[in-house]
Amino acid sequence: MSKILFVLNGPNLNALGKREPGIYGGKTLADIEADCTAAGAELGFSVDFRQTNHEGVLVDWLHEAGEKSVGVAINAGAYTHTSIALHDAIRAIGVPVVEVHISNIHAREEFRHKSVIAPATKGMICGFGPHSYILALHALKNITQ
Secondary structure (H helix, E strand, C coil), X not given: CCCEEEEEECCCHHHCCCCCHHHHCCCCHHHHHHHHHXXXXXXXXXXXXXXXXXXXXXXXXXXXXXXXXXXXXXXXXXXXXXXXXXXXXXXXXXXXXXXXXXXXXXXXXXXXXXXXXXXXXXXXXXXXXXXXXXXHHHHHHHHHC
């Protein structure tokens, strides 16, 4: 298997840079993709970076990641708090998954405090802005080698 990391993004992350910059910062998802691609290369990985607003697509991509990658960083957006399907998909694949959030979900609205996918992941990184993605890539390097 080649050294590929999937970076998967859920709903509304395509609006980064415009959506609530006081919470999420001014970087666009394309900026974060460029940062992840560069960081991945430095760590010895290629990065397959994707975004969708559809839960089932994320499930399909997780299954694909289980076949084609050595690990996954996922920012499931609002699906973090609601999707048993994503939880089950993460448990079904044989590669480590790190949950990523730009904001500190524990310092926000109460409904954001609980992640239903967290018990299926190796760990969670949140609250470090877009740099959370880079920290997740470093975590994946540490647990895949």
